[in-house]
Amino acid sequence: MRTIDEQAIKGTSFWQQVGRDVRLLRRIAQMLYTYLVIGRGIRRKYRDKETRGEVYWVDEELSP
Amino acid sequence: MKLQNPPPATYAFGYKNPPQSGNEINGLGVEEKIRARHVFHNATGEELPWNALDEFFSQINVWGVVRHMLANVWQLRRQDGPVSGPRIKVDDPAAMAAEIKAKAKELGARLVGITEVFDEALYEGYEVGYKYAICIGLPMDREEMSHVPHERAAVEVMRAYKEVSRIAIELAEEIRAMGWPAKAYGNPNSTDILHIPLAIEAGLGQLGKHGSMISKEFGSNFRLAAVLTDLPLAIDEPVDIGVDDLCMTCQRCVMDCPPEAIFKEKQRVRGEMKWYVDFDKCIPYFVKTYGCAICLEVCPWSEPGRGPWLFEKLMERREK
Numbered sequence: 151m152r153t154i155d156e157q158a159i160k161g162t163s164f165w166q167q168v169g170r171d172v173r174l175l176r177r178i179a180q181m182l183y184t185y186l187v188i189g190r191g192i193r194r195k196y197r198d199k200e201t202r203g204e205v206y207w208v209d210e211e212l213s214p
Numbered sequence: 215m216k217l218q219n220p221p222p223a224t225y226a227f228g229y230k231n232p233p234q235s236g237n238e239i240n241g242l243g244v245e246e247k248i249r250a251r252h253v254f255h256n257a258t259g260e261e262l263p264w265n266a267l268d269e270f271f272s273q274i275n276v277w278g279v280v281r282h283m284l285a286n287v288w289q290l291r292r293q294d295g296p297v298s299g300p301r302i303k304v305d306d307p308a309a310m311a312a313e314i315k316a317k318a319k320e321l322g323a324r325l326v327g328i329t330e331v332f333d334e335a336l337y338e339g340y341e342v343g344y345k346y347a348i349c350i351g352l353p354m355d356r357e358e359m360s361h362v363p364h365e366r367a368a369v370e371v372m373r374a375y376k377e378v379s380r381i382a383i384e385l386a387e388e389i390r391a392m393g394w395p396a397k398a399y400g401n402p403n404s405t406d407i408l409h410i411p412l413a414i415e416a417g418l419g420q421l422g423k424h425g426s427m428i429s430k431e432f433g434s435n436f437r438l439a440a441v442l443t444d445l446p447l448a449i450d451e452p453v454d455i456g457v458d459d460l461c462m463t464c465q466r467c468v469m470d471c472p473p474e475a476i477f478k479e480k481q482r483v484r485g486e487m488k489w490y491v492d493f494d495k496c497i498p499y500f501v502k503t504y505g506c507a508i509c510l511e512v513c514p515w516s517e518p519g520r521g522p523w524l525f526e527k528l529m530e531r532r533e534k
Contacts, residue, residue, distance in 0.1 A: 170291060171291060174287070174288065174291050175288075177287075178284055178287055178288060181284060181287070182284065184273075185272070185273065185280050188273070189272075189273035189274075192270070192273045192274065193273065193274055196226065196227060196270075196274060199226055200226035203226075204226070205225075205226055205227060205228050206226060206227040206228075206270075207227075207228065207229065207230040208227055208228065208229060208266040208267050208269070208270045209229045209230055209231055209233075209266045210230055211266075211270075212266045212269045212270055212273075
């Protein structure tokens with residue numbers, strides 16, 4: 151869930167600001183979905199492996 | 215401070231094919247002065263060698279941390295923007311610096327210092343285009359932080375980041391209302407600047423043995439944000455509060471670090487001898503414990519009210 155610091159934030163008009171806020175809200179919703187839904191699976195798999203004494207390989211499981 | 219059952223430095227996660235050592239990326243042992251490179255936390259969107267572990271860290275983190283992080287992402291939409299007022303003329307940069315510091319403190323900052331932006335405080339390949347950095351520090355709640363390396367402390371860390379970020383955002387907005395460009399840096403993930411070198415130059419404190427800053431007032435129990443601007447400001451000088459005098463002999467953070475990541479001696483890093491923490495040992499434990507922070511809290515300077523006393527004693531000893 152890396153965050154992007156350099157968003158489209160230079161908008162001057164009201165509608166540009168609305169557009170910026172909508173884009174950011176969509177991004178936050180996406181991050182939230184990733185944490186709650188995809189992350190839930192990751193957390194479960196990790197805990198299962200931990201219980202079984204196995205290793206969760208982050209590069210295999212999480213690399214794009 | 216007594217640690218409450220830190221988990222062992224054993225891990226049920228790892229890399230099957232380990233990436234390049236974070237110490238190599240950080241320039242450990244490198245003789246020439248070079249700029250830092252991104253390695254782990256990263257807000258720039260670029261692919262980094264340790265991205266998979268960073269992503270894993272984000273996903274196993276606790277909800278209390280995530281909600282503060284998301285709230286910070288939302289407020290950071292106001293980190294930059296167009297100047298919103300006629301440009302005021304600044305005849306006296308010292309008076310303006312005092313005014314800006316007072317404003318920052320009004321907004322909630324407890325530490326404020328100003329420095330010029332310099333190359334070593336920027337990541338390789340990044341330019342910021344601002345002349346000055348206003349560095350802001352905010353202490354964390356010591357009671358919450360006494361729970362390191364457990365969940366409650368991790369939540370407090372992110373709460374403090376969100377709060378210090380808000381202060382920077384609002385200060386930047388005030389500067390833009392004066393007609394001068396300003397951008398707030400309140401993202402705890404790496405962006406284009408390195409907060410610690412800037413804050414040291416701005417006189418907020420010194421680098422400690424644990425690789426983090428120590429301030430006279432709060433020890434290491436604080437978090438940083440910054441505002442970069444072109445508003446003409448008088449700059450502060452770095453301070454010597456005796457951190458090296460203490461860290462040369464104190465072993466507290468070294469002994470309490472479960473993965474034994476803290477070097478006892480200064481190391482050469484990107485052309486400079488300085489305190490350094492072994493990245494490859496520290497980060498897995500950091501991930502396992504949602505941010506660890508043991509070293510920050512066991513540091514004698516972080517004991518509430520002890521910093522100024524330590525400073526006086528160390529200065530007295532130096533005079534003898």
